[in-house]
Amino acid sequence: MTMADLCRLSSDPLYRSFPCLSDPARRSSLLLKVALVLLHIVCAGVLFLFDGGFVEKARTEPWYTALYLLLFTVTLLQYFITAYSSPGYVIDVMRAVNEQNSLFRDRTQQRQPATSKSGSLVISVDGSQSQSGGSFVANDSTYWAKMVIDLYPPGTTLRACTCSYCNIEQPPRAKHCHDCDRCVLQFDHHCVWLGTCVGQQNHCKFWWYICEETALCLWTGILYIAYLKAHIAVSWWKDLVMIPLLVFMLISLIFLILLLLFHSYLILTNQTTYELVRRRRIPYMRGIPERVHPFSKGMCRNLYQFCFRWSSIYELEQLPTTQELEDKSRPFTCLDALTCRCCC
Known part of the structure; x- marks a missing residue:
């Protein structure tokens, strides 16, 4: 859109009354x-x-x-x-973490980290956070970067990706949406009919x-x-x-x-459309067999997590370790059916 078009739109009373009509995508x-x-x-x-x-x-x-x-x-x-709901923008999580980091850092240092198979970090929109599978101690400027890096398994060749558009570190499963011009947590797809991302x-x-x-x-x-x-x-x-x-x-x-x-x-x-369609192009999905779902915690836990996730809570999932991927790729046996391995 040229400068002349912008001037014409700014002088049009219709576009002044309804600013959303001036943007072709929003229109x-x-x-x-x-x-x-x-x-x-x-x-x-x-x-x-x-x-x-x-x-x-x-x-x-x-x-x-x-x-x-x-x-x-x-x-x-x-x-x-x-x-009109937010799909979960990475910038919102980063701001919540950085704004409240100084308040909750001392509490995080004194808290004994709990272990969990899921290895995830749960963050509320007010900046409070509960940690599992890692310890995050850093100053305010590098806290988010350190937190994202620790979501990757130690010793792995994978590194946190920095979005060239948002200029922020992307946690695993996040992707930049060019239609929304933001990085989205657990990006699934951009829905044209909704006019927003599904995340x-x-x-x-x-x-x-x-x-x-x-x-x-x-x-x-x-x-x-x-x-x-x-x-x-x-x-x-x-x-x-x-x-x-x-x-x-x-x-x-x-x-x-x-x-x-x-x-x-x-x-x-526990997959997304983007991960399923672009599996071979995503760095953290390469080399994983097609039948292995690295973020799956069992059908029951996946369903519970999906249905009962509070809208004010963001969850940053940690990439599984090599041992966890080997356990997931192990063929199913009759004993696994009795122990409900696929469900739990």
Whole structure:
């Protein structure tokens, strides 16, 4: 965007009233949000306009329609909650750590470090932190860098990556998003429809949104099929409207189901889309067999950690050691099935 364009936008009263419209990326994201909401309203509104039986059922069995409208409202609400939630930016964690380092450093020095198989560092947004698997003692200027370095196994050839855009040390599993222009913890992908990244802090919200969207699309498709089955060829112009919408919903339903199953698999194995797709290009994933998931703590623990992570808590996961990777790559035996090795 040239200087002349900026001057023109600054003088336009519309852009002064709505600054988000001056940014092409934010304007495109806003238009996609409006389009998605309108699409939901059209698909649901056609039922109330065309299907007299559905309206009559709303009078005789109001609970049925109330449940449908509740799912419709919750789905849109979950969409906006996910779209405007933070995915977990590295810069926010670094600022929280550096601001409160002087306050909690003495407490950290006096605390005996606890050992844990997960080897993770849990940080709250107010800067308080609980440590496992390492001891972090450094001055304020180098505390974050020392903390990130200690997340890598001792003696490894891997080194902490410094983002050339943000100029900060990236902890493991973090990646810079060029659309958001920030480094994201446990970067999964940048969702165009949401207009934001999916990362550590909003992956759970994203999964719930997909689940609710799938249920809504399935329910609406069933209502469309029921109407067309009873009123096909009665009114050709209604069929001309409902049949293309039904085809669109069926295609969307297939995509949503596959997306839901894919992210459920990622959750149970503690992976991200980026790690799965770019496995051979990520330094800390090279040389690890395809069937080995280095950050997995077992399906039950992965699911618990995913579902019950507080929104104000950031977790920096430590890279597994060579011995831990060897244990994970060990073939399963009958004894492992009895001890629930894959679950715990």
